[in-house]
Amino acid sequence: DLAMYQAKSRGRNRVQVFSDKMVSVTPDTLLLENDLYKALERDELRLHFQPQFDCRSGRITGAEALLRWDHGGRLIPPSDFIPLAEETGLIVPMGEWVLQRACTMAQQWRELSGWPLRIAVNLSALQLDQPDLIDTVARTLAETGLPATALELEITESVVVRESLRAADVLMQLRALGVGIAIDDFGVGYSSFAYLRELPVDRFKLDRSFLSAVPQSGGDSRLVAALIAMGHRLEVGIVAEGVETQAQADFLKAHGCDEAQGYHLGRPMKEEAFEALLMAHSSE
Numbered sequence: 001d002l003a004m005y006q007a008k009s010r011g012r013n014r015v016q017v018f019s020d021k022m023v024s025v026t027p028d029t030l031l032l033e034n035d036l037y038k039a040l041e042r043d044e045l046r047l048h049f050q051p052q053f054d055c056r057s058g059r060i061t062g063a064e065a066l067l068r069w070d071h072g073g074r075l076i077p078p079s080d081f082i083p084l085a086e087e088t089g090l091i092v093p094m095g096e097w098v099l100q101r102a103c104t105m106a107q108q109w110r111e112l113s114g115w116p117l118r119i120a121v122n123l124s125a126l127q128l129d130q131p132d133l134i135d136t137v138a139r140t141l142a143e144t145g146l147p148a149t150a151l152e153l154e155i156t157e158s159v160v161v162r163e164s165l166r167a168a169d170v171l172m173q174l175r176a177l178g179v180g181i182a183i184d185d186f187g188v189g190y191s192s193f194a195y196l197r198e199l200p201v202d203r204f205k206l207d208r209s210f211l212s213a214v215p216q217s218g219g220d221s222r223l224v225a226a227l228i229a230m231g232h233r234l235e236v237g238i239v240a241e242g243v244e245t246q247a248q249a250d251f252l253k254a255h256g257c258d259e260a261q262g263y264h265l266g267r268p269m270k271e272e273a274f275e276a277l278l279m280a281h282s283s284e
């Protein structure tokens with residue numbers, strides 16, 4: 001929430017306590033909110049693209065679009081402005097921009113490289129609440145020419161569980177368009193396995209916290225292996241996030257994980273860099 005947001009943006013080393021009233025009139029927040037509001041019209045939003053790989057073949061399967069804000073030459077990470085964007089509702093027009101840009105670039109790259117690239121786009125809870133979400137997605141696909149099957153929408157496990165009834169309905173409608181659905185940060189809220197099984201879902205994205213101590217921790221390694229096996233039993237693909245070492249990549253391959261994403265394999269990169277990577281990859 002805003003109080004947390006501001007406590008963070010005020011410098012991480014100081015402990016501060018804000019009442020809600022104080023926060024709502026603090027000039028810093030108002031300024032940033034105003035700037036964030038203008039970010040869209042000033043064309044200051046950027047997407048970085050992080051490649052995803054098939055664990056077995058090592059080939060690129062897709063890319064995740066990750067939002068950045070170019071604030072006067074300083075690239076601000078999403079953790080520093082998405083909470084405010086959600087609080088103010090700005091995440092809705094921003095999310096539409098992300099969807100449009102990601103689909104446009106993905107289709108351009110598919111045509112340029114001939115590679116069947118899939119593009120993953122993050123959806124916030126507020127977007128899921130918009131009655132016109134399905135129309136927006138359908139229109140964006142029509143405008144950009146991207147096939148529905150080349151788009152995957154990522155929704156976090158917590159959002160799906162919190163809004164369970166509505167989420168199931170929306171996911172069903174997105175599925176009917178042909179769009180893929182991935183459950184992001186999968187495994188963080190275990191209690192929902194039984195429920196997740198009932199959802200129309202194509203992929204689980206295993207939260208990177210599970211992988212950080214693999215393979216040196218026997219317990220964590222067994223847990224990851226079990227989650228992969230469980231995904232397969234449910235006929236859902238598993239993408240492991242946060243692959244930072246070759247040992248982790250080897251572990252995932254050995255345990256039949258489908259896809260992997262992480263700094264060791266490829267960092268989130270600017271459009272030009274991703275295009276160069278894809279062109280080199282597709283001509284190998």
Ligand code: C2E
Pocket residue numbers: 050065066067077078079082091095098122123124184185208241242243244261262263264268
């Ligand atoms: P996420 O969806 O879980 O995205 C993965 C995050 O992990 C990204 O952070 C990515 O840069 C980072 N990451 C990738 N590989 C590694 C690795 O090997 N090690 C580590 N430590 N981190 C890795 P980023 O780009 O800062 O994004 C943070 C979060 O912001 C995302 O988490 C997502 O929840 C949100 N976000 C980003 N773009 C959008 C967007 O367009 N819309 C919405 N609603 N949320 C977004």
Ligand code: CA
Pocket residue numbers: 064122154184
């Ligand atoms: Ca994601």
Ligand code: CA
Pocket residue numbers: 184185205207208241
């Ligand atoms: Ca994630």
Ligand code: CA
Pocket residue numbers: 185
């Ligand atoms: Ca995350």
